Amino acid sequence: MVNLIGKPVELRVPSRMGYEKVAMGTAASVAKLMGFPDDRIEDLKTAIAEACINAIEHGNHLNENLSVGVTLSAHDDSLEVTVLDDGGGIAKAPPKPDIDRKMHGEEDPRGMGMFLIQSLVDEAEWVKAGNGKASYVRLVIRLDKESD
Amino acid sequence: MVNLIGKPVELRVPSRMGYEKVAMGTAASVAKLMGFPDDRIEDLKTAIAEACINAIEHGNHLNENLSVGVTLSAHDDSLEVTVLDDGGGIAKAPPKPDIDRKMHGEEDPRGMGMFLIQSLVDEAEWVKAGNGKASYVRLVIRLDKESD
Amino acid sequence: MQTETKTSVDQIADGNGGRITVLRFSGDISSSSHDALLGIYQTVSKSQPVLLDFTKVDYINSSGIALVIQMLMEANKNEQKIAAFGLTPHFQKVFTMVGITKYAALFQDEAVAKASI
């Protein structure tokens, strides 16, 4: 595999629903360059889409004057991604979605984004930064890891 | 068509051959969001690839400590793209490629990138900036324009 | 700015003298798909099974999946059979992860879905 270590790819998109698809396209291109198999690229795309949607909606409150920042760092055997917003970060980790509770109206039908991110990538970490004025999620997806 | 006017999408990629494909993926996603037809997206992808390759090779001389910057600004009826490098810009406009001269060895077989860019998009302009320390190409591709 | 969802409603024979409603989606399934999913579901007969056709959908996010779950809730209340087909292997995996398969079977294609529901 070709050595891609070097400067990260950096992307900034406006905080508007739909622009998560631009981050998906950029991330898919980087992962393809690195030689990720198609199924892992799909996992990465969904994880990045959910992270961007959360940054747009919960972090930047759909304020289009704010951007969502995405960095993609190619390492020897993994791709590391951060998705940055200007919000205060998550207050507490949401419960794992429970389909029975959802189906019986005991739980919001939403609230699956962070669960999907965690399920689809190899590492996911939510970090508060900039004294409450920024937050990011850091994702790692490994090249050797088989898709689950 | 949905109004996309707002902050531009910004991308930075390392000055290494192959990373033009990341710019292609990002640009294709923005153009798709804006509703460009598939054949115009192909035109845009090739134009951006050639602009990035020139920025990587001629502008930044393959120095991987330098990045190539790409901005994508969605206007009402067009997408405006700039591809920025840290070089001095083009010395003089190259001649239009002449296939007969190339086939007879009277002209370098290369030297088709700027011609393709100009042929594939609606506007292309090469600009020297930053007192000889930066240069960019500005491309415009219009939504209503039929592919040629 | 998000691609809108289009839904077309088909009636097909189930091969046993009965009829099945097929909701064929195209575009994105996202937070903006409320009307294309729940709005359309309100209009269909509750006395025959429903198949959800995702063949022409290439982007689904978690807000879109939440709308699919709300549709399954409605079908559940109406004791109506509901199943899906045409999801890519990736989205079959995602639907399985969130547990949707407990309330709606996922079939490979229309023929299998029609024969199995």
Add this chain to the structure above:
Amino acid sequence: MQTETKTSVDQIADGNGGRITVLRFSGDISSSSHDALLGIYQTVSKSQPVLLDFTKVDYINSSGIALVIQMLMEANKNEQKIAAFGLTPHFQKVFTMVGITKYAALFQDEAVAKASI
């Protein structure tokens, strides 16, 4: 870091008792494709026509096109017939823009190329 180009060399019958060499490319056609294009071309017989199969190529840049032109120059010197097939409509347009069609016909697929060369 660029995807490498793979070339496989096939011999097919031209339907008239003669033979045609087919160079089947996959991956990218870019500045790093020198060996996969010009290197391989050196090894093939100069006494029968050559077809370039781009069916499995999805990225071609202007440096790659320059290598194709160099291959056409070689073929021209050898008075060898050469043509291409399997280019997407976009790359057919790009090849036409730079004038390659003056020295090599572009065909839709292998059957037409084989019958026409």
